[in-house]
Amino acid sequence: MAAAAELGVGLIGAGTVGAEVADRLLTWAPALRRRAGAGLELRRVAVRDLGKTRPRVPPELLTADPHQVIDDPGIDIVVELAGGEEPARSWLERAIRARKHVVTANKVVMAAHGPELLELAGEMDVDVYFEAAVGGGIPLISTFKVDLAANQLERVTAIINGTTNYMLCRMAADGSTFAQVLADAQREGFAEADPTADVDGHDAAAKLAIMASIAFGARVHPRAVYCEGIRAVQPVDFRYARELGYAIKLMASAERTPRGVEARVHPCMVPLSHPLAVVDGVHNAVFIEGDLVGEVLLQGLGAGARPTTSAVIGDLIDLARSIQRQVRNRAPFTFDDIAVVPMDEVTTRAYFRCRVADRPGVLAQIFTVFGEEQVSISSAIQKEVFEGEASAEFVVTTHPAPDAALRRTRQRIAALEPVRAVSSFIRVL
Amino acid sequence: MAAAAELGVGLIGAGTVGAEVADRLLTWAPALRRRAGAGLELRRVAVRDLGKTRPRVPPELLTADPHQVIDDPGIDIVVELAGGEEPARSWLERAIRARKHVVTANKVVMAAHGPELLELAGEMDVDVYFEAAVGGGIPLISTFKVDLAANQLERVTAIINGTTNYMLCRMAADGSTFAQVLADAQREGFAEADPTADVDGHDAAAKLAIMASIAFGARVHPRAVYCEGIRAVQPVDFRYARELGYAIKLMASAERTPRGVEARVHPCMVPLSHPLAVVDGVHNAVFIEGDLVGEVLLQGLGAGARPTTSAVIGDLIDLARSIQRQVRNRAPFTFDDIAVVPMDEVTTRAYFRCRVADRPGVLAQIFTVFGEEQVSISSAIQKEVFEGEASAEFVVTTHPAPDAALRRTRQRIAALEPVRAVSSFIRVL
Numbered sequence: 036m037a038a039a040a041e042l043g044v045g046l047i048g049a050g051t052v053g054a055e056v057a058d059r060l061l062t063w064a065p066a067l068r069r070r071a072g073a074g075l076e077l078r079r080v081a082v083r084d085l086g087k088t089r090p091r092v093p094p095e096l097l098t099a100d101p102h103q104v105i106d107d108p109g110i111d112i113v114v115e116l117a118g119g120e121e122p123a124r125s126w127l128e129r130a131i132r133a134r135k136h137v138v139t140a141n142k143v144v145m146a147a148h149g150p151e152l153l154e155l156a157g158e159m160d161v162d163v164y165f166e167a168a169v170g171g172g173i174p175l176i177s178t179f180k181v182d183l184a185a186n187q188l189e190r191v192t193a194i195i196n197g198t199t200n201y202m203l204c205r206m207a208a209d210g211s212t213f214a215q216v217l218a219d220a221q222r223e224g225f226a227e228a229d230p231t232a233d234v235d236g237h238d239a240a241a242k243l244a245i246m247a248s249i250a251f252g253a254r255v256h257p258r259a260v261y262c263e264g265i266r267a268v269q270p271v272d273f274r275y276a277r278e279l280g281y282a283i284k285l286m287a288s289a290e291r292t293p294r295g296v297e298a299r300v301h302p303c304m305v306p307l308s309h310p311l312a313v314v315d316g317v318h319n320a321v322f323i324e325g326d327l328v329g330e331v332l333l334q335g336l337g338a339g340a341r342p343t344t345s346a347v348i349g350d351l352i353d354l355a356r357s358i359q360r361q362v363r364n365r366a367p368f369t370f371d372d373i374a375v376v377p378m379d380e381v382t383t384r385a386y387f388r389c390r391v392a393d394r395p396g397v398l399a400q401i402f403t404v405f406g407e408e409q410v411s412i413s414s415a416i417q418k419e420v421f422e423g424e425a426s427a428e429f430v431v432t433t434h435p436a437p438d439a440a441l442r443r444t445r446q447r448i449a450a451l452e453p454v455r456a457v458s459s460f461i462r463v464l
Numbered sequence: 465m466a467a468a469a470e471l472g473v474g475l476i477g478a479g480t481v482g483a484e485v486a487d488r489l490l491t492w493a494p495a496l497r498r499r500a501g502a503g504l505e506l507r508r509v510a511v512r513d514l515g516k517t518r519p520r521v522p523p524e525l526l527t528a529d530p531h532q533v534i535d536d537p538g539i540d541i542v543v544e545l546a547g548g549e550e551p552a553r554s555w556l557e558r559a560i561r562a563r564k565h566v567v568t569a570n571k572v573v574m575a576a577h578g579p580e581l582l583e584l585a586g587e588m589d590v591d592v593y594f595e596a597a598v599g600g601g602i603p604l605i606s607t608f609k610v611d612l613a614a615n616q617l618e619r620v621t622a623i624i625n626g627t628t629n630y631m632l633c634r635m636a637a638d639g640s641t642f643a644q645v646l647a648d649a650q651r652e653g654f655a656e657a658d659p660t661a662d663v664d665g666h667d668a669a670a671k672l673a674i675m676a677s678i679a680f681g682a683r684v685h686p687r688a689v690y691c692e693g694i695r696a697v698q699p700v701d702f703r704y705a706r707e708l709g710y711a712i713k714l715m716a717s718a719e720r721t722p723r724g725v726e727a728r729v730h731p732c733m734v735p736l737s738h739p740l741a742v743v744d745g746v747h748n749a750v751f752i753e754g755d756l757v758g759e760v761l762l763q764g765l766g767a768g769a770r771p772t773t774s775a776v777i778g779d780l781i782d783l784a785r786s787i788q789r790q791v792r793n794r795a796p797f798t799f800d801d802i803a804v805v806p807m808d809e810v811t812t813r814a815y816f817r818c819r820v821a822d823r824p825g826v827l828a829q830i831f832t833v834f835g836e837e838q839v840s841i842s843s844a845i846q847k848e849v850f851e852g853e854a855s856a857e858f859v860v861t862t863h864p865a866p867d868a869a870l871r872r873t874r875q876r877i878a879a880l881e882p883v884r885a886v887s888s889f890i891r892v893l
Contacts, residue, residue: 059614059756069798070613166611172757174603174611182595182603184499185488185777310763313742320761327488327774328601331764332749334739335757345756348614360789369498 041074042355045104047081047126048116049092051340052140052167056114056347058091067348071355075112079104105130112354114347115139124148131156131163136358138350140167140343146241146257149248153368162357164350169242170195170319171342173335174349178323179249180368186325188250190290192464195242197317197337198226198233199265199285203302204315207273207283213266225317235264236300239287243298246321247289253296253373255289261378263301272388272459275430276304279386279414282312283461295374297381304386304432304463379439384413384463386432387445392453393427400451401429408444410436413463426455432463470503471784474533476510476555477545478521480769481569481596485543485776487520496777500784504541508533534559541783543776544568553577560585560592565787567779569596569772575670575686578677582797591786593779598671599624599748601771602764603778607752608678609797615754617679619719621893624671626746626766627655627662628694628714632731633744636702636712642695654746664693665729668716672727675750676718682725682802684718690807692730701817701888704859705733708815708843711741712890724803726810733815733861733892808868813842813892815861816874821882822856829880830858837873839865842892855884861892 044060046053060067060077068074080092081101089097098104105113105126113130115137117123124144130137131152139145144152145168156163166176170193179188194200202216202225211219217234220226232238240260247255265285276283286303289296305312310332314320319337324330336342391397398417405412416430433441442460449457473489475482489496489506497503509521510530518526527533534542534555542559544566546552553573559566560581568574573581574597585592595605599622608617623629631645631654640648646663649655661667669689676684694714705712715732718725734741739761743749748766753759765771820826827846834841845859862870871889878886 055756067614172612172754173760174607177606177611178603181782182606182778183601183774184781185496185774310742313739325601325774327484327770327777329765329768329771331602331762333760333762335760339758341756342758345612345614345754348756349611352613353610 040359041076042112042358043078043107043110044075044112044114044351045079045081045107045110046077046114046116047101047104048118049080049082049089050116052343052347053080053116054089054091055340055344056116059344059348067352071352072359073355075351075355078109079107101126105133105135110135111358112136112138112351114351115141116347117141118143120144120147127152128155131159131161134159134161136161136354138164138347138354140165140347142168142238142241142245146244149245150254150370157368162354164354165245166350167343167346169245170321170333171335171337171339172345173319173321173333173337175246175321175333176249178333179246183323183325183328183331186327188291188323188325190288190324191246191250191321192286192288192311193243193246193319193321194284194311194314195287195319195321195337196233196239196285197319198230199239200314201225201317202234203265203268203283203285206268206270210270210273212270213268234266236262236285239285239300243287243289243300247296247298248370249368250289250323251291251296251373252369252371254370255296255298255375259298259375261299261301261381265302267459268302268461269459272461275386275388275416278416279304279432280307281305281463282307284311284314286311286464292376294380295376297376299378299381302461304461306464309464379437381438382435383438383441384433384435385441386430386459386461386463387448387457388459389429389448389457390426390455391429392455393425394453397453398429400453401448404444404447404451405433408436408440408447410434410440410444469788470505471541471787472507472536472539473504473541473543473780474508474510474536474539475506475543475545476530476533477547478509478511478518479545481772481776482509482545483518483520484769484773485545488773488777496781500781501788502784504780504784507538508536530555534562534564539564540787541565541567541780543780544570545776546570547572549573549576556581557584560588560590563588563590565590565783567593567776567783569594569776571597571667571670571674575673578674579683579799586797591783593783594674595779596772596775598674599750599762600764600766600768601774602748602750602762602766604675604750604762605678607762608675612752612754612757612760615756617720617752617754619717619753620675620679620750621715621717621740622672622675622748622750623713623740623743624716624748624750624766625662625668625714626748627659628668629743630654630746631663632694632697632712632714635697635699639699639702641699642697663695665691665714668714668729672716672718672729676725676727677799678797679718679752680720680725680802681798681800683799684725684727684804688727688804690728690730690810694731696888697731697890698888701890704815704817704845707845708733708861709736710734710892711736713740715740715893721805723809724805726805728807728810731890733890735893738893808866810867811864812867812870813862813864814870815888815890815892816859816877816886817888818858818877818886819855819884820858821884822854823882826882827858829882830877833873833876833880834862837865837869837876839863839869839873
């Protein structure tokens, strides 16, 4: 390949991200050529609806058939921005088998099928870049793969879903309920009409599966990630959190342990002194702990057309530099057979909030359960007698214990006669 | 070069960082081979004092002559950890001319001579890696060079000197003076016996010169960086800062403007809502603004043997992967002739603290000067009459104005008869 070659780029998907990527490729061509060492020529764009007006994409490039992108011999790099599991996964596999390099922003495919696709790419001697799949423009994959490669990585703790972070910040700030904040977020465009993927934690779990796989060289399937969303968090919990010195965040965390990799997504009380406690709005932040580097925090906008385009084009530039040097599959990924530890066995801490009958002997009953489950108490608050009822609110945070013991404790307490309800159960960092 | 080659590594310098790097290379050999795709074999270590006991370096590798490292045909990569300008610069040049790849943690050399060395490396077809020269283990150079390459970078704002950040945090927390905190920091090992490079801002200026050069593709020499240290910051300034909603930080910032690159290091009032305001202790943090990515924050330990080793070995792994693929000088650096804007012409905001005679007409005199210099006022506080004197403390923050006008204002106010002193002059972010 000559030194100032043109590389053919094909796009699958021209929604908001695809249009932004096309625009940067077309309007920034000279600067990109200089940075990449080769021209990045947009040659074909596959879209679902050929009839739609797309002012930023030249109409002669459009096709309704993604195979016309994948199979075009003039296309060296396939950029997949369609999203969703199928047919995107099949397109990526087909592109790799056709010995095309691939850049994708598809977290669903990379989370569920990343290891196979990366290994296939190794066999076919092509590269798969996916910086845009996690954390928008925040440089995460390259940090794990290159910059921190000298480390034994120990733990990754992340706020990696902007929608839920925005919602929890709003709940903390103005005391609204989940339902109110969700309705607002949907109206303001921060949450989708079907918010399930965000508010139930699946989006964060997919991104965590990708990060854990790369950070620990383990195959962590999103189904193996323990996943609990934010629907159950109530306004009063933010008041107690503040009083106890915590913020409430939807935390995605993965850790290397002697028994395997732990990977979980759930609401979490984060000490106010922790850098992740102050990450607000639609920001994402990833806190990485390694044996040499200590702690590194990477923070930025986790989504949006422009940050995602930053990552996609950054990948294209890096790929072009490698291709220019006739390098293919520059640093293969390898995945060891490391078990994912079941949530039952993960050591966590928890915050319990219960409504209890306000009469003698109740606390003794509750603390007996904690004792029998060998869960020790870190702090306890009793207050807020509800009007007209002889009941009180009782809040406990625990020391670390196996998650199974904490959940058993929760069930056993809820079943005690003087306990009206265990209204909240939130892990504590 | 065969697929599982051994690469010969030579070290110049075996102080705390060098010993840690040697230790990682020796004790982590199988893991590093796997990650790098080649063995990284430590073959020679040049030290200043052969007589010193070095439990982590095999004695047969030691030499007192750096040229025995550089000229050894069995050494492919020279790792320079000696520090200081000369002879380190000459060693690096000699290594590059001998077509050795180079990894360095030397911020002084890279700041003052980085562009020449990088261009020479391009001619000689070898690579120079220097992630460890700025921000310890925080992945900065690679972020500028690769991950954000799709962006027009607009601004870099950084807390990049751990010693001064630690000192300013201590002054903010307990009201101590600069002299008290410096003495403590020296006793605790956070400041050197000769603290000049840190407290006068030169260390931060060198690191900023490196970041600005890479971020903007401009030759920014550390001498061209406006540089003001923290000696003049007084305890009372932290009280006013808090009252006005600011933290005081030693800020290193560089910005692309139509007239060239602005680059400056000085104490700065940072709004408490800014992510850099909460960076405390010996942490470093770099806030990068790009046209696509928006804002990215990278934070971690900016110094120390282990974080620096993380960066050095990360560079070695990346370099080894490239060498394995017979790639040399994978992504050459280029530097345009972009002017550095003189501080006089930089637009800033300022905080003035003056002691004035407590009598009618004084403020009118002061505000007349501001008006004549076309500096408009953002906030003003007058209070704290000093015991036994008819004087008051008067604090003003301004709107943006040319720095020359702000400094002229300062001088003219100090010369007014009723003004006892302009006790503080600190820029405002």
